[in-house]
Amino acid sequence: MKIGLFIPCYIDAFYPKTGIATLELLEKFGQEIEYPTEQTCCGQPMANSGCNKDAHDTEALFIRNFAKYDVIVSPSGSCVHHIRDNFDALEQTADVQHVRKNTYELVEFLHDVLKVREFPWAKFPHTVGLHNSCATLRSLRTASMSERREPFFSKPKALLSAVEGIKFATPKRPDECCGFGGTYSVTEEAVSARMGLDKVTDHNKAGAEYIVSADTSCMMHQQGCAERNGVPIKFIHIAEILNGVQL
Secondary structure (H helix, E strand, O other), rough: OOEEEEOOHHHHHHHHHHHHHHHHHHHHHHOOHHHOOOOOOOOOEEEEOOOOHHHHHHHHHHHHHOOOOOOOEEHHHHHHHHHHOOOOOOOOOOOHHHHHEEEEEEHHHHHHHHHHHOOOEEEEEEEEEOOOOHHHOOOOEEEOOHOOOOOOOEHHHHOOOOOOOOEOOOOOOOOOOOOOOOHHHHHHHHHHHHHHHHHHHHHHHHHOOOEEEHHHHHHHHHHHHHHHHOOOOOEEHHHHHHOOOOO
16 A cells, blocks of 8 residues: 655654664565655644634645545544544545545554564663553543543553563553643643642653654643652654654
């Protein structure tokens, strides 16, 4: 299949290593990848603020960039959630429906589509705390939700468990929001910052050296909270671990 690689704005600007790791990882599994150079934001910030109509032109550009691909893959659950569930500023043409139906977050693409279960090149001899963003957990359903009391499953943990040397630390409240919430962290700064501190403190007390996530936006927020408050914990995107990062 022909894959269009979507790298969200904040990853492109602040975490380019995550984008590179995503590309290299998919290539390791023999996938044909293209990166449309005219891609920009998917429109999620406008939609998060209730300005869906203002996202029209951004969404239209996204469709022009990605409609030709069999699937679109992105290392961001929140952006994929927006494309799949809230991409409604446009007339729902065949191209729009194709893009919405065939856009995948990286973890679910590896786990569900490629059905990857081994990463023989990857070693990570560290203890990690796994952060599932609200979008990946409750919209994309990449893991079970504790509030539903359903049988446990975790696609990111299943993938990470195949990495040599990795260990897991479990915080007391693993499904709790970190407070980022898109524009919530701007409109409710004080509450958001306290939620972020609670989250990183919970992981730190559980013994995590790193917080790993499929959403760099959440990690960006948590990293700021940790650094401002002196919490000794590091952050890394799951793509970098699965790609065999050398620290």
